[in-house]
Amino acid sequence: MLARDEDILRAAEDWKKAGRGVALATVVETWGSAPRPVGSNLVIDDQGNFLGSVSGGCVEGAVVSEAIDVIESGKPRTLEFGVADETAWKVGLSCGGKIRVFVEKVE
Amino acid sequence: MRLDILKVLNEERAARRSVIVVTNQDSGAQRLVKGADIRSDPLKAMLDKHLRSAKSGIEETPEGRVFLTVHVPSPKLVITGAVHISQALAPMGQLLGYDVTIVDPRTAFASIERFPDVKVVAEWPDVALPPIGIDHYTAFVALTHDPKIDDPGLALALKSDCFYIGALGSRKTHARRVERLKAERGFTDNDIGRIHSPIGLDIGSVSPAEIAVAIIGEITQRLRQEPS
Structure with a gap:
């Protein structure tokens, strides 16, 4: 897990240096049975490419589209998700859980 | 950011x-x-x-x-001695997330059959340890009972800022080790005070696996708790 996290932050730096618009999403709080621990990262570019994980797949799509807004506006944003819907259940999160994700632009 | x-x-x-x-x-x-x-x-x-x-x-x-x-970097566990205790300690360390390396120049001990899933370096500590890099997030454990192997490893560990140093041996064995480290290698009582010996938490361990539990418990304590 550590090696993967390292790759994510390295990718954030590399992508930014390559001139791409980049945002970094971080899990800052979790309640209940959240799939990824506090501190987990997702890096997103302005084309919607992403690397890493904040939820094991349930909310990445939503985080990516919010991140593209953050890259445009430059303003950080805090997102909250309950992962207890049908999608979450399918990936094994039947007991629910809630996560808060901080999204910031790399500049 | x-x-x-x-x-x-x-x-x-x-x-x-x-x-x-x-x-x-x-x-x-x-x-x-x-x-x-x-x-x-x-x-x-x-x-x-x-x-x-x-x-x-x-x-x-x-x-x-x-x-x-x-x-925080992932911790390393470096052991001198491909001995019976190491056969239990190495997989326990791996389970806890340590990058484990065993160093033992005696090729009969340091065999892949005895340690199928662990990095084993069949070299003397002087040669083996520098490339491993004993840093702050390293626990060093000396388990051979043989001063020719344990002492040079302990000397390198004492010169580093690793968070844990432990050495197997009775009080008598340790007293002799302390004398050697002072007389032959110039360490002070203060330096030597960093060595945990008798090694491991005092939980009445009997078997090699139980001693490994005591050692990994003490390493965890040093990693997570402020020294009292």
């Missing part, structure tokens, strides 16, 4: 040094605190606690509501 902060963060991580990023959740203001600089930071006590537990999280502070992203 500013690119300069991200760059330093990646450099520190690559160099296996701890670092905490403090992000204000309202303003987005951010600063990076290197592990070595925590003691001069206004949030010293809080950062120290997070560093010891290696846990990221939200905290209320005089600076406002902040998120602490804690980056």
Whole structure:
């Protein structure tokens, strides 16, 4: 897990240096049975490419589209998700859980 | 995150040094605190606690509501002696997330059959240890009972800032070891005080596997708790 996290932050730096618009999403709080621990990262570019994980797949799509807004506006944003819907259940999160994700632009 | 902060963060991580990023959740203001600089930071006590537990999280502070992203290198466990205790200690260390290496120049001991899933280096500690890199996030354990193998390993560990040093042996054996480390290698009582011997928590261990439990328990304690 550590090696993967390292790759994510390295990718954030590399992508930014390559001139791409980049945002970094971080899990800052979790309640209940959240799939990824506090501190987990997702890096997103302005084309919607992403690397890493904040939820094991349930909310990445939503985080990516919010991140593209953050890259445009430059303003950080805090997102909250309950992962207890049908999608979450399918990936094994039947007991629910809630996560808060901080999204910031790399500049 | 500013690119300069991200760059330093990646450099520190690559160099296996701890670092905490403090992000204000309202303003987005951010600063990076290197592990070595925590003691001069206004949030010293809080950062120290997070560093010891290696846990990221939200905290209320005089600076406002902040998120602490804690980056701590994965720990290493270096053992001299491909002995019976090591056969239990190595997989326990791996289970706890340690990068485990066993060093033993005696090729009959350091065989792949005895240690199928562990890195074993059949060299003397003088040769084997420098490339492994004994750093702050390393626990060093000497288990051979043979001064020719354990002493040079202990000497290298004592010269490093590794967080744990342990050496197997009775009180008598250890007393002789202390004399040798002082007379032959110039260490002081203060240096030698870093060596845990008798090794491991006092839990009445009998078998090699139980001794391994005592050792890994003591290593965990040193990693997570402030020395009392």
